[in-house]
Amino acid sequence: MTQKPLEGVRVIDLCVVWAGPFATMLLGDLGAEVIKPENPFVFQPMTRGAMARPPQMLIGASIAWAGGLPHNEVGDRPWDYNPTFVSLYRNKKSFTVDLRRPEGLDILRRLVAVSDVVYENNATGTMEGLGITYEWLKAANPKIIFVRVPAYGSNGPYAHARALGVHLEAVMGHSLLRGYDDADPSSNTAIYSGDYLAGAQGAFAVMTALWNRDRTGEGQLIEIAQAENAAAMFTQAIMDYSLNGNVQGAMTNRDIDGRSPSGVYPTVSPGTAATSDDRWIAISIDTDEQWSAFGQAIGSPPWATDPRFAANAGRLEHHAEIDAHIAAYTATQDDYDLMHRLQAAGVAATPVLEASRMFDDPHLRARDFFKTQTQPASGAYEYVGPLWKFPGTPVEYLQPPVMFGEHNDYVYRDVLEVSDAEFEALKAGGHIATEYDASVP
């Protein structure tokens, strides 16, 4: 095993859903040891799935990324192979403990004492309800770095508002800034870009705090109000209001700087959207020169040389007319073939890639992007690769998506060095388990 940037750093993952687990996944990819305490008596929805033991009908009725379990079967351990869970829980360890009971909380305290970072993104009040506060953590380990990711911050009237990424993005303006310009926003499919941003910045913040601790010897508390953090993504809209009082709105797929055309156009498709077999190409023209090159690349039809469209201002004014021409052309074209022809002419164009097609993409294959992981509960599959390539300290998937309680022996015996008697007592008390208690639905 080669050296990793964060080798020797231990992170306790008290995270739920996406934003927190994404942060700790990035830390794990960089070599930190990430340990997740899990409770056999409490199922956190939307982390290891919707329910511990979902009815077979429910997984079929759920959208693919939530219900697409291996072979479309619930199986014995659905919590171990929920698609959203497995894609966030590589390079992490799992052990079980019931933090609602004093002896369980004491186990956490002992783990904190030998860790560097505690990361949580639960609803405000959840940690306090368990007795886990910054003061409590500091008593266990004065140098601990504690990251909290409340939706709107720990104070003010929104402190206790319940939110997923999509809700706080509505508040930050994203929902009214995206989508079709001719439709009301109720057709906006939920997106979670704020989870991405807060997750990445959370990992950045942890490393910044570790850097600070190396210099000063001090740990600290970090608060990432996820709504506030998301603001950067809407810089143009925020600055336009700040500088000019303009309230921007949805603009479908047009360019925010008015470079035209910019759109998504139909291509030859093997089927329809009803089976996710419709195909589209996205095209962005940046300059007048690119517009000219685009026209030549598609055989110089008369509309492509229309003098009204030669300059960007004319193309922007007539964008609907141009879009119709482009769509009529692209509808007869193969998306990948057209991408290659347009890119050869210096024009940004890519298929709108449905996820299953990633695995056939020659560029991703040439870069060896995918990684096969073998998890005992589900078997061997190809997963998406890491976000960066480090030749000197490579990101490796050393631990496949972690199974519930997989590291009970490691955490209790090797890290905490509990006695056999204590181990057996905790096991008898239900703390140490490898599946959810039968009482958990």
Add this chain to the structure above:
Amino acid sequence: MQALDNVRVLDLTQHIAGPYATRLFADFGADVIKVEKPGGDVTRRMGPFKAGQAHPEKSGLYFYLNCNKRSVVLDLRTEEGKLALAALAKTADIVVESYAPATKERLGIGYEWFKALKPSLPVVSISNFGQDGPYRDFKLTDLTLYAFAGEMYSMGETDREPVKMAGTAALFESGAASAVGIMGALFASKRHGIGQHVDISLAETHFGGVDRRHATAIAFQFSGRKTLRVASHGGGMPGGIYPCADGYVDFTNAGLRPDRVAAMLNHADWLNDPRYSDPMQRMDPAVIEEWNGNFIGWCIERTKREVWQEARRAKVMCGPMFTMEDLFTDESFRNRGFWTRTSHPEMGELTIPGRPLIMEKNGWELRRAAPLLGQHTKELLAESGLDSTAITAASGGAA
């Protein structure tokens, strides 16, 4: 003191993703030296502009992305420019660059060039599709990035075209991911003495990133199922976006907690009605339609802020759809210190979002507004030992 004030970043990035990543370093104290070509970063020519007037010192986008940095103009097509770059590189802890790979080769400033100057120096390259592979030289924009590598395919209505996120959100996501990569390279250098060339592909930051592409990909591997493009908002009641008196409110997945929804609506009796409480009956479209009809009536009598207040009282997941005006005028954001004020020689006083996160010790500070083009060319190059003739030559006559 700020956490990163012992770090110097030589920043050869432009546009959005790279500058956003290096701004995070600058915000937490790093000395970020932004190298601009003569004429400046392309975002100096992108809006929104103050008063709508295109001007290289009046772009709100450039401003936001480059606060806390110093700007030096170098013409890297000349030997003098490269000599100045070499002098700066020797003082840096890390180099971040976003040239197209072919441009970097043409300029002769690839990783090997930096390595020859200082073997321990990590260099992070941020490019469209990475430093190798068949698409290495392809163009990429925010739209095509999200289309190809993000989850755009499943965003929108089934019978319409897929639709993107707002503005250039996808590029900002890539920038945040890049900041983590840069920090990883810095730790590898500091803790293990490893200099290396880190390769960040904007496309791969989305192919491998959160917001579903990671999950839709493995869901297909597991089950053969694809993710449909449907305006779905999770199961249950309520589930989705509803009109209210003055706009819209988002109740995605709120129906996961029927007990709280019943409390919000003062209808505890619903918990005893199997149509609303049984997990399977709750999925019957006829039941949902009837329930939604009543719920819309409740929403439409209330403003988005009133609906949200009721939802907060009962701990129901909800988000009112704010406009930028709603956000700027919101007292709670203001009172928490979300906004910060600064001033700029060309733009005057302005309000921008402040800290992205709160570190209790040695954290975020706004030390300086975004630099004027080449504002620090003379001071930085003089510090690096260049005389005034060399400085003028290096900057292509700009200083």
